[in-house]
Amino acid sequence: MMVCDKCGAGINEGAKFCPQCGDPVTETDRISVPVTESHVANVEITFGESSSPNFTKAVEICKNIPSYSFTGEGKQARHKIFLPITEVDLIINLFELVGSWKSSQMLINGHTATKKDLTYYGVGCYRSRQKAYKPEQFCFGEKEYEANIWGCKRLGMPINEWGGGWLDYGTFDKSGVWHFDKGRIKHELELTLKENELCPILDRKRVLETLDKLPESINPKRDSNWQYRTSYEEVNGDYKEVAVGVKPVIKKINRYVIGSFKPSWEIEEQGRRSNNAHVINVNLQLEDEQPKQKTTFTANKKKSSLSTIWWVIGVIVLLYFLFR
Structure with missing residues (x-):
């Protein structure tokens, strides 16, 4: 991802505008190879004047977009922008600002559209692809x-x-x-x-x-x-x-597969392991503590043996007095 030099927001590869502020992407945003737009859908967003606190921000974003136009006056005033659908993050952010207004409308290739068209189906998958570690492999499947x-x-x-x-x-x-x-x-x-x-x-x-x-x-x-x-x-x-x-x-x-990119799908063969294969014995004692531990264990062992001897002697004495 690139970083907007104006507001600091993240920008996906191929985007031409910042999704947060609408600032055009330039070399200072560390832009790389853009997405080919030979069959890319066009999105049109139109909205009128509004008392909403989002109105000023929406207009500011639109003014950063070269396709922005403003026509009419008063209730007939209309703000309009055109964007390729590759700018989906910017489109979503702008539509979230104006989408609930009665005067707003979004068209994709001339057909009425909703936010769902941008977050589900192919476009939603495209957004995930742009954020993937290996975008092209994402489309061919990252898993088997x-x-x-x-x-x-x-x-x-x-x-x-x-x-x-x-x-x-x-x-x-x-x-x-x-x-x-x-x-x-x-x-x-x-x-x-x-x-x-x-x-x-x-x-x-x-x-x-x-x-x-x-x-x-x-x-x-x-x-x-x-x-x-x-x-x-x-x-x-x-x-x-x-x-x-x-x-x-x-x-x-x-x-x-057509083209120069050849996807790879690795198949990992897990060998059979015994039930205890995952058990690892680790000595947590310091080296200088080990002799002490051993000594303590020996002393405890001797103490236990003496107790057993005295217990046997006591039983013998008791039996002697009972059967005299």
């Missing part, structure tokens, strides 16, 4: 169960090492070759692409090119990057292991 070749984990189509999900969209032929049903896969992708279309880095073209790059058919007998996914089913009155789908060798699946 999120691993995907599409470049978007919100599409709901991970490529799990155990198979299943969209990998089951297809059929086997008689020779054991798996044939993907790409029509079904594309249908499911289109549904989630539409749901997350406001994400500024979601590349629909790239996703569909990835689908085209997938092989039409897979023969796990010959392709070492794939294996059969099996299950036990009843066959002629007997249970047998039969192939029900395919599963990938997860570390070799990067070859289907």
Whole structure:
């Protein structure tokens, strides 16, 4: 993250304005490579005059934005700004100031929108991505169960090492070759692409090119990057292991990713450990204290032995007087 040189607020990578004060990002804010805006949605916020204590602050923020315009007078006065959705933090902060006013309105690509459109779905995920330690890896999945070749984990189509999900969209032929049903896969992708279309880095073209790059058919007998996914089913009155789908060798699946970035999904194999493997004996005594401890233990041991001898003698004496 960068730091605003005007108010000190944190700024996400790719932002052009400070999310708190609206000050344009410059070299003094330690700006880095900006986000490409080839398919980035545009957000329009409009509001009128208000007696709210937030009004002055809202206007001050808007005046820092080059697209700011002011028209009309009195009740017809309108303050308006346009911002790319990549400035989502600034948009949210500004809308929180003016969003409850009757005169305010927010449009995304010309359609009425609410704060929910900025905090959920693809845009909400984009905000998390910008704060991630490795933003690009975030989209391809930082964990095994999120691993995907599409470049978007919100599409709901991970490529799990155990198979299943969209990998089951297809059929086997008689020779054991798996044939993907790409029509079904594309249908499911289109549904989630539409749901997350406001994400500024979601590349629909790239996703569909990835689908085209997938092989039409897979023969796990010959392709070492794939294996059969099996299950036990009843066959002629007997249970047998039969192939029900395919599963990938997860570390070799990067070859289907388009572009120079190759995500990595590490699989840690935990070795078996004994129940006491985690127990570590630590001597908390200082070296010069150890002899004293040993001496004390010996003295206590001797004292215990003497007590036992006197107890036995006492019992013998008692028995002697009882049976005289």
